[in-house]
Amino acid sequence: MHHISEAVFVRMCEIVGTSQQVAIRREAEDIMDMVDSRVAPNDEFIEMLSGSHREGFRLEGSDIDLMFWPNNHRVIMDMSQSVYYNTANTTLILSDSSESPPGFTLLQLLTPTRYRDVQLSCVRMNDRVYISSSIQRQLTCSIVIPNSTVHGPCGSGDVGGLEYDTAHCFVCDFWPLSVSSWIDRCHSWPDPEVVDDIVRNGCHFVAIGHPLGPHEHEEWRISFSQAEYKLVSSMNHCQFLTYGLLKHFLKQVMNQQSEETNKLLCSYHMKTTIFWAIQQNTLPHWCPQNLLAGFWVCFKLLLKWVYEGVCPNFFIPQNNMFLTKVHGSAQNRLFLQLHELYKKGLACLLQSSSIRSYIIDVLYNPRLSICTDESIIRSEVDYDVELVKESCKIRVPVCSTDLCGLTKAILTMEQLLESPLTQYQVTIIQKLIASFFRIAAFEFHDMYTNTGCNKQIYNADKMSCHMLKLAAKFGCISDMLYIAMYYYKTLRYREALSVIEMTKVKLAQPYVMYRKRVDRERYTEAVGGQSWSTKIRQAVAQDIELDHEICYISELIPEQQSALQNSGYTYIPVFVLLHFLEFLCYRHIDTTLSQAALDELQVLVHHDQGLYILKLFRDISWEILGICQQITGNLQAALYSYQQSLTQYPFHRIQTATHRRIQDVVLH
Structure with a gap:
C-alpha cells in the first residue's frame, strides 16, 4: 500500500506540482495583493x-x-x-x-x-x-x-x-x-x-x-x-496533493457515472471534505506513504454526506450545501454510484486515466523503488520556467498614471523590497518596478514635450532615458525594446536600431527561455546556479505589454484606442515588435533594409505555428503586418492581413481599428 501511495504522490507532483512550484504560484499572487492594497x-x-x-x-x-x-x-x-x-x-x-x-x-x-x-x-x-x-x-x-x-x-x-x-x-x-x-x-x-x-x-x-x-x-x-x-496554504504538501487527487477523481471518475448525477458534486465539495477531514484529525500523519489513506478518509466522509443529504459548510455548518441539489431520486442515484466505487476499495482509482498506469506499474513490480524527493522530481530549470510563467501573468496594479501616483507606487515597491520577502517575491517586485519606470518614462516625455521650453524638454528626455535603462536592468532581454520604442518616438532612428541589433543578438542565444520553451542543457550551462536576477536579464525573453493610455508608437494609436474597451494592455509578441520597429526605423534610413525587416515579419506571421506568436496574440500580429504593408503601398497584401486579423480570436478587441484601416485601403 505504501509503495502505491508513493507512486500516486509522485504522479500528483507531476500533475499538480511540487511544493516549490506551488509556492512560486502562491507567492506571486500574494505579493500582487500586497501591492494592490498599498497603491x-x-x-x-x-x-x-x-x-x-x-x-x-x-x-x-x-x-x-x-x-x-x-x-x-x-x-x-x-x-x-x-x-x-x-x-x-x-x-x-x-x-x-x-x-x-x-x-x-x-x-x-x-x-x-x-x-x-x-x-x-x-x-x-x-x-x-x-x-x-x-x-x-x-x-x-x-x-x-x-x-x-x-x-x-x-x-x-x-x-x-x-x-x-x-x-x-x-x-x-x-x-x-x-x-x-x-x-x-x-x-x-x-x-x-x-x-x-x-x-x-x-x-x-x-x-x-x-x-x-x-x-x-x-x-x-x-x-x-x-x-x-x-487554509489551503496552511496544508502540508501531501494534504494539498490529496485535495488535488479528490478534484481529479471527481472529474475523471465520479462525474463520469451518469448524466443525471454529473452536475451534483463540484470541486467546492471536495475542498470542504478535505477541510473537515484534516480538522477532525482522522489521519494523524499526512505523508507520501499515507496519501491514499488520506484520500480514502475523504471519500468515506463524502459518501456519508451524500447518504445523509447534508454537506456542512466548513465555516457555517448549519449551511447545508446539498440542500437544493442533492436530494430525492438524484441523491439516491448518486449514493448508489459512489457506493459501487466504495465497494471496489482503492481499486476505484484505476478508473482515473491520469494515475492508472502508475498504480499498475507498482502492482506488477512490487519491489520497484520510488523516490519521493522533490529535488529529483523537478529540476532547477523547471522552477525557472514556473517563475517565468507566473511573472508573465503579473498585472500592473491600478495606480494613478499621473507622475504623483507613479512616484508613490515606485516608493511603495522600494519599501516592500526592504521587508522580508522570498526570492520569488523579490522577482515580482522588480518586474513591477520596471513596469512603473517604463510608464513613468513615457508619461514624463509626453508631459514636457508640449511645454516649448527646451531646457525642460532636454531634462525630461534625460530622465525618461535614465528610467528606461533602469527598467531594462530590472527586466529581461526583451525589455530593451522599450528603449528602442522611446528612441523611435523621439526620432532617434539610428540609436533605436542600435538597441534593436543588441536585442537581436541576445535573443539569438540558444539558451534563451521564451514562454515555456527552453533548451534545458544550454540554459543550465549558461546560467545554471546563478541568481534569478542574472538569469532573467541574460536568458529570459517575454512578450511586450503596452498600456492603452500611453502612446509608444504613433502607428498603433488606432489599435490602442479601439482596445480601450478591453483590458488595460495590448500584448505584442516580442519578435513581431522587433521586426515592426526595425521596419519603421529603417524607413527613414535605408529602404532596402526596411523591406528586409518587413519580409522577415511577413514570414513570421504567415508561417508561425505557435512557436513565437501565441494564438491569442495573432489578431494584433496580423494587424501590425497589415500596417507595414499599407505604409509601403502594398494595399492588396495589407487588405489580406487586415482580413486575417479579423478572423483571429478577438483577444485585443481591435476590430474597430481594423475595419477603419480596411476602409482606408479600399477607398485609396
Missing part, C-alpha cells in the same frame, strides 16, 4: 485571483476565478464599527442577517455611493435602502469582460478556450459574528496564527441569495474565499 487609489476597484488558480493549482481545463470590489465601499457588521471609517470618502454598508438563512445576509446602504451600478441596484424595504444582489449581478456581469453571462454570483464566459468567472462583490474588514463558533472549533487545525490572520482579514459578500430564503433576489452570500485560500 490602489481610493476610488478604484481591487482585483483578486481566487479559486483553484489562487490556491496553486494549474489543472488543465480549470477556470479562472476573479473577484472585484470597490476600494471605497466597506461592509460593517454593526453600527459601532462605523467609527473606523471616514464617511467623506467611504461608502458604508450594513450587513443585516436577522431574516436570512445561515451564510446569507441583506446589505443595507447607509451612506451615499457614487457608483452608478450600486445606485441602480438599490431597492426599498421597510423604509430602508438595500442593495439587490440580483440587480447588481445583471448590471456588473459584463463589466470586466464584455458578453459574459450570469453564472451563480459571477459573470462567466470563455476567452480563447480559457473559461472564467468574475464576481463583483463587497469587502468587509470584520469577521462575521455568526461565524465566531468556527474560531472555537479550531483546536487541532489550523494553527492559532492562521486563525488570527483569517479573522483579521474579514470576508466578502457575493451577489447571490439563498434559493429558499425569504429575500432570494436581495440577499448576498458571505464568501470565505480569502479564508479558504489561507
